[in-house]
Amino acid sequence: MQAGTLSTFLKRGAIWGFIVLELxxxxxxGEFLSLSETAFMDAGNMLLLFKQSxxxxxxxxxxTIVMINGNIDLSVGxxxxxxxxxxxxxxTWPMLAGLGDAAIPLAWALALLTGVALGAxxxxxxxxxxxxxxxxxxxxxxxxxxxxxxxxxxxxxxHLNWTLVDFAEAQFLGLHTATWFLLVVTAAIWFLxxxxxxxxxxxxxxxxxxxxxxxxxxxxxxxxxxxxxIGFLAALSAVVFYSESGSVNPNDGELxxxxxxxxxxxxxxxxxxxxxxxxxxxxxxxxxxxLRKGLAHIGADTSTxxxxxxxxxxxxxFLDRQLNVKGKEELKI
Amino acid sequence: xxxxxxxxRLEGIVKTFPGVRALDGVSFSVMPGEVHALMGENGAGxxxxxxxxxxxxxxxxxxxxxxxxxxxxxxxxxxxAKGIVFIHQELSxxxxxxxxxxxxxxxxxxxxxxxxxxxxLDAMTNVILKKLKVGFDAKTRVGDLSIANQQxxxxxxxxxxxxxxxxxxxxxxxxxxxxxxxxxxVIADLQKAGVGIIxxxxxxxxxxxxxxxxxxxxxxxxxxxxxxAETSEEEVTQLMIGRTLDLSRSASRHELGDVALExxxxxxxxxxxxISFEVRAGEVLGFYGLVGAGRTEIAETLxxxxxxxxxxxxxxGEEVRIQSxxxxxxxxxxxxxxxxxxxGLILGMNCRDNMTLPQVxxxxxxxxxxxxxxxxxxxxxxxxxxxxxxxWKQLVGNLSGGNQQKIVIGKWLSMHPQVLIVDEPTRGIDVxxxxxxxxxxxxxxxxxxxxxxxxxxxxxxLHVSDRIVAMYSGRIMRTFTAxxxxxxxxxxxxxxxxxxxxx
Ligand SMILES: Nc1ncnc2c1ncn2[C@@H]1O[C@H](COP(=O)(O)OP(=O)(O)OP(=O)(O)O)[C@@H](O)[C@H]1O
Ligand SMILES: [Mg+2]
Numbered sequence: 001m002q003a004g005t006l007s008t009f010l011k012r013g014a015i016w017g018f019i020v021l022e023l024x025x026x027x028x029x030g031e032f033l034s035l036s037e038t039a040f041m042d043a044g045n046m047l048l049l050f051k052q053s054x055x056x057x058x059x060x061x062x063x064t065i066v067m068i069n070g071n072i073d074l075s076v077g078x079x080x081x082x083x084x085x086x087x088x089x090x091x092t093w094p095m096l097a098g099l100g101d102a103a104i105p106l107a108w109a110l111a112l113l114t115g116v117a118l119g120a121x122x123x124x125x126x127x128x129x130x131x132x133x134x135x136x137x138x139x140x141x142x143x144x145x146x147x148x149x150x151x152x153x154x155x156x157x158x159h160l161n162w163t164l165v166d167f168a169e170a171q172f173l174g175l176h177t178a179t180w181f182l183l184v185v186t187a188a189i190w191f192l193x194x195x196x197x198x199x200x201x202x203x204x205x206x207x208x209x210x211x212x213x214x215x216x217x218x219x220x221x222x223x224x225x226x227x228x229x230i231g232f233l234a235a236l237s238a239v240v241f242y243s244e245s246g247s248v249n250p251n252d253g254e255l256x257x258x259x260x261x262x263x264x265x266x267x268x269x270x271x272x273x274x275x276x277x278x279x280x281x282x283x284x285x286x287x288x289x290x291l292r293k294g295l296a297h298i299g300a301d302t303s304t305x306x307x308x309x310x311x312x313x314x315x316x317x318f319l320d321r322q323l324n325v326k327g328k329e330e331l332k333i
Numbered sequence: 334x335x336x337x338x339x340x341x342r343l344e345g346i347v348k349t350f351p352g353v354r355a356l357d358g359v360s361f362s363v364m365p366g367e368v369h370a371l372m373g374e375n376g377a378g379x380x381x382x383x384x385x386x387x388x389x390x391x392x393x394x395x396x397x398x399x400x401x402x403x404x405x406x407x408x409x410x411x412x413x414a415k416g417i418v419f420i421h422q423e424l425s426x427x428x429x430x431x432x433x434x435x436x437x438x439x440x441x442x443x444x445x446x447x448x449x450x451x452x453x454l455d456a457m458t459n460v461i462l463k464k465l466k467v468g469f470d471a472k473t474r475v476g477d478l479s480i481a482n483q484q485x486x487x488x489x490x491x492x493x494x495x496x497x498x499x500x501x502x503x504x505x506x507x508x509x510x511x512x513x514x515x516x517x518x519v520i521a522d523l524q525k526a527g528v529g530i531i532x533x534x535x536x537x538x539x540x541x542x543x544x545x546x547x548x549x550x551x552x553x554x555x556x557x558x559x560x561x562a563e564t565s566e567e568e569v570t571q572l573m574i575g576r577t578l579d580l581s582r583s584a585s586r587h588e589l590g591d592v593a594l595e596x597x598x599x600x601x602x603x604x605x606x607x608i609s610f611e612v613r614a615g616e617v618l619g620f621y622g623l624v625g626a627g628r629t630e631i632a633e634t635l636x637x638x639x640x641x642x643x644x645x646x647x648x649x650g651e652e653v654r655i656q657s658x659x660x661x662x663x664x665x666x667x668x669x670x671x672x673x674x675x676x677g678l679i680l681g682m683n684c685r686d687n688m689t690l691p692q693v694x695x696x697x698x699x700x701x702x703x704x705x706x707x708x709x710x711x712x713x714x715x716x717x718x719x720x721x722x723x724x725w726k727q728l729v730g731n732l733s734g735g736n737q738q739k740i741v742i743g744k745w746l747s748m749h750p751q752v753l754i755v756d757e758p759t760r761g762i763d764v765x766x767x768x769x770x771x772x773x774x775x776x777x778x779x780x781x782x783x784x785x786x787x788x789x790x791x792x793x794x795l796h797v798s799d800r801i802v803a804m805y806s807g808r809i810m811r812t813f814t815a816x817x818x819x820x821x822x823x824x825x826x827x828x829x830x831x832x833x834x835x836x
Contacts, residue, residue: 195701197693204690207681214636214676215691215744216662274681 014319015267015283019290026294033298040297047174049289054178055080057285058237059256060263061189062230064281067264068193069226070206070273071126071133076234077256078144079118083235084248085151087111088159101163112235118144119231123224133223141257148250160246168244181240185233190278192229202226207274262313263288338401340365340529341417341498346385346395348378350731352723355381357553358395363498363529368520370540370561371533373550373573374763375735376721379533382550383500387419388412399497416497420504424483428476433458435475436490461489464522466515480507480672481624488516498529503734505539506760509624509789517543535735535763536790537566549573574765589799590614592650593783594666594752596635599644604630605807608644612752612783617774619798620787622827627807628787629671632754635785636668637661648752662691665751669741669758671787677741678729685711685725688744714743717773719766734761742770746777753777754785759793771797791820805829 023041030040039045059076066073090096090110096103122140126133151157168177175183193199204212205219213219242248267284269276288309295305339362348356356378363369371379384390386397388406396403399415406412412419426435433454434441442450442457458471467485469478475486484507491499501520505513520530520543532544540547541561549556549572556572570576595611605627612618620628633639635646637655645652648664655661661668670676679687689696689707696703696710711725718739722732729740738761745753755774759767774797778784788794794801801813803826810826 191701197697197702200686200690200693200702203682204679204686207679208675210676211679212690214638214658214668214670216657216659217690218657218659274679 014316015280015287018266018316019283019287022287022290022294026290026297029298030294040294045293047176047179049286049293050179050182051176052293053285053289054182055237055241056256056259056263056288057182057282058185058240059230059234060260060281060285061185061278062226062233063260063264064267064269064276064278065189065193065199065202066133066226066230067261067269067271068206068273068276069202069223070209071223071226072137072261072271073119073122073133073227073230074137074257075118075122075141075144076230076260077253078141078148079115079231079234080238080253080256081148081248081250082118082144082151083111083115084238084242084252085148085157086114087239087242088157088246088248089151091159091161101161104161104164108239111239112232115231115233115235115238116228117231119227119229119234120224122231123227126227127220127224145250145254152250154250156247156249158247161243164243165246168240178240178244181236185236186278186282189229193278198222198225203274205273259288262309266313266316337364339363339398340367340400341386342398343382343386344396344398346382346397347393348381348385348390349393352727355553356385356392359550359553359555361548361555361558363531365497365527365529366524367546368524368530368532368544370544370547371531371550372535372540372547372569373556374721374765375739375761376733377550377573377763378553379550380502380733383419383502383531383533386412386417386500413494416495418491418494418496418499420487420491420499420501424480424487426475426483426486428474430475431471432462432469432473432475432478432486432489433471435486436461436493438490440493457493458489461492464492465489465519479625481509481512484508485512488519492519496523496528498531499523500531500533502533503535503761504532505534505536507624507757513539535761535767537569537764540569541566551575570764573763587615587779589616590781593648594635594785595647595650596631597645597647599631599634599646600642601630601634601639602642603807604639605804608809610802610809610812612785614751614781614783615778616799617778617784617786617797619794619801620785620804621789621791621794621801621823622804624789625806626804626827628804629756632668632756632785632787635661635752635754636666662748662750667691667745667748667750667753669745669753669755671756671760673738673741673760677744678737680728680730682729683726684715684720684722684729684732684740687729687740688714688747690744691748710747711743714747717746718743719769735763735766738762739766739770746773750782752783752785754787756787757789758786759788759790767793791823795820795823803827 026040059080063073063076087107087110090107091103096106099106122137125131125136170177172180193202201212201217201222204215204217205222209219263284264276264281265271265284266287267277267280267282269281291309291312292305295308342362344360346356346359359378359382361382371382373379381390385392386406388408388411397406398404404415427438430438436458437454442453444450455471462470465485465488467482469482475483478486484504488504504516508516523530534540544561546558547561547564547569548558549569551573559569590613592611593614597609599608600606608631610618622628630639634641635655637657637660646655647653653664655664655666674680679690685707688711693702693707696706708725714720715722720739720743721736729737732740742755742758758774759770762770771793774784774786786794786797795818799815801818801823803810803813803823805827806829810829813823
């Protein structure tokens with residue numbers, strides 16, 4: 001994964017260069033266009049930015065490993081919503097409601113378990129049927145979302161627990177709880193992918209599946225583990241977010257899969273598998289959030305934000321392609 | 334030849350990659366109508382030089398001169414426009430497309446409204462295919478062809494252009510003898526038409542058979558040009574690797590152990606049937622036959638990649654069912670596959686990680702991979718196999734073809750298997766390393782490993798094997814001991830002459 005060539009460096013560094021550009025642009029543009037008094041790079045503003053990145057960011061870490069492995073998971077938004085429903089609703093069950101605050105860890109565990117189980121189901125189907133992950137998770141995206149609606153119809157599911165809210169809003173060393181979760185998840189997944197056998201094998205499978213099989217790697221279990229991890233992370237993301245908000249709409253998490261994939265791809269992970277970096281995904285997540293926040297800062301509305309992000313995504317992919325095509329030719333002969 | 338101007342001239346080419354000076358002031362020229370061999374060890378810079386010529390790499394210094402005019406090759410298309418055509422060392426075909434589409438990719442003949450003229454396309458393609466005497470037609474899907482036939486498609490592609498110079502980068506690595514002689518005819522035709530030909534190969538017999546001059550590279554430097562008619566294999570080898578080779582096989586005989594692997598009546602129709610043989614610890618069993626004789630498929634069955642329809646496999650006297658490669662590896666069987674790029678390597682991974690891939694499970698410290706032990710294993714096999722790379726961090730995709738092959742071999746040797754199967758172990762490997770790999774195979778046998786060697790190169794099987802299984806069209810024709818085998822009776826056996834004789 002290290003080559004030290006100029007093009008790899010560019011590809012690696014591209015996302016950070018992009019972030020610096022954004023910062024400069026919004027700081028300068030903010031001076032002229034912004035209605036608010038505070039500067040864009042205000043410390044409080046930046047801390048908030050990390051907190052707001054967390055829901056997408058935590059899932060994006062899972063998406064990175066699934067994509068490095070050569071798969072994709074479109075069902076994360078639906079898993080996120082379903083786990084949120086389980087989290088909030090379970091606390092109102094008579095069994096748990098009687099326990100007071102002791103119900104919190106149980107509700108968390110239930111939600112996380114749900115995420116793992118849904119992910120495992122995805123993984124199992126991909127493994128055992130050999131159907132493309134895109135198709136399988138397209139199906140489960142619809143299916144899981146259906147379950148969310150079956151649960152409570154069009155109604156939101158709500159339950160506010162003040163202990164939880166306090167926890168979620170706490171700050172430790174200046175960083176919010178959600179930010180800490182994002183950082184810990186990033187570090188954990190980085191270790192998983194760079195230092196463990198599972199990570200090594202996941203890269204190998206994504207790059208050349210046949211060679212991986214020939215090396216005695218059992219492809220199926222590795223894929224399934226990765227789907228379980230992303231299921232877990234989608235649930236974790238829901239747990240972190242809804243502990244604070246206390247209310248979930250059945251549409252929540254819609255299009256999350258696309259935001260997540262956008263962040264991962266911006267970070268340079270290949271859709272075809274075999275290559276990608278956790279740290280760059282972190283960069284991709286921050287870049288998107290900066291863009292959203294920055295455009296809001298200078299007074300653009302949501303539709304403009306989406307348009308700009310769409311354009312940037314295509315521009316980045318085009319750049320990536322140019323760099324990759326060059327790399328390919330160098331290998332070919 | 335001397336009074337003509339060269340078709341192509343390279344002057345003082347320098348090309349560096351991070352950590353590697355791949356070309357160090359190389360000059361080289363090809364006359365029209367000449368077959369010019371380019372030789373050198375794995376990693377000497379041959380392919381890089383040709384990539385510079387083909388516009389894929391830009392040289393750091395130096396000039397390219399075509400017909401006495403200096404040119405800048407900005408890319409492969411420009412090289413093609415200047416009449417310089419490539420037959421790549423690694424195949425680059427679109428598997429989902431037909432033979433005809435691949436050959437004329439980018440230049441499909443058109444009708445009105447931009448529709449493709451399929452009739453014309455097929456007709457043009459079939460003309461070329463006829464010249465190459467191949468057994469498939471324009472409409473065949475390339476993915477359905479064997480590697481050898483894909484190579485022929487690649488060659489056919491070069492024949493569509495009005496070429497001034499054609500570069501063959503190890504074209505025969507996966508061709509049968511019959512296909513080779515067709516290729517040599519094609520080269521002779523091109524030569525008659527006044528085309529300059531650059532021919533890269535590690536096979537001395539071919540070089541001496543078809544080339545006029547031989548230029549040698551060593552460690553990125555030009556070492557000289559020899560007239561083929563006036564030189565010898567020893568002289569070329571000396572120039573290439575700085576020493577001569579002792580090709581005689583070490584006379585030391587060792588005792589054979591128990592039967593390590595026995596196969597009885599193994600079938601997997603229509604690929605092979607009724608295969609029976611045994612190999613003892615300490616023995617090298619060669620498998621010789623034409624491409625397509627079913628040797629690779631037998632290896633794949635033993636490695637758990639195919640399910641046999643009948644027959645038994647016995648390891649150390651016990652019958653086993655091998656379910657998967659993981660299973661095979663756990664039982665001490667290793668396979669060095671035939672297609673290193675497709676089946677052996679993770680090109681986007683570094684050298685060390687590729688080498689330790691099958692055993693990384695066992696190289697752990699707590700939950701983490703023990704990178705120190707990995708580096709130790711890599712270093713050990715790098716030295717043993719003389720792998721040329723600036724370091725373990727280099728991506729395998731950036732290594733020269735031969736060095737990639739050595740990584741695959743190192744990967745399996747480091748597993749210390751009971752039974753080692755090697756399929757075309759020295760494809761694309763230079764003479765020096767080839768004899769090292771042969772010695773290594775003999776050493777492994779002496780240490781008590783059972784080794785199966787599949788090869789399409791007769792000198793290789795004859796050299797390394799204790800016994801040789803001759804195969805024809807999915808059946809074993811005869812099993813020879815080292816004493817009774819001769820080139821003639823081996824050729825007879827593998828061409829199906831004389832019918833099956835019991836082993
Ligand atoms: N894209 C690249 N990046 C880094 N190093 C490279 C690259 N391409 C080639 N090299 C290095 O340049 C050297 C020359 O390689 P080259 O492929 O030209 O060898 P070769 O003579 O064709 O060998 P072989 O006989 O094995 O095909 C090798 O050390 C190789 O590792
Ligand atoms: Mg080469």
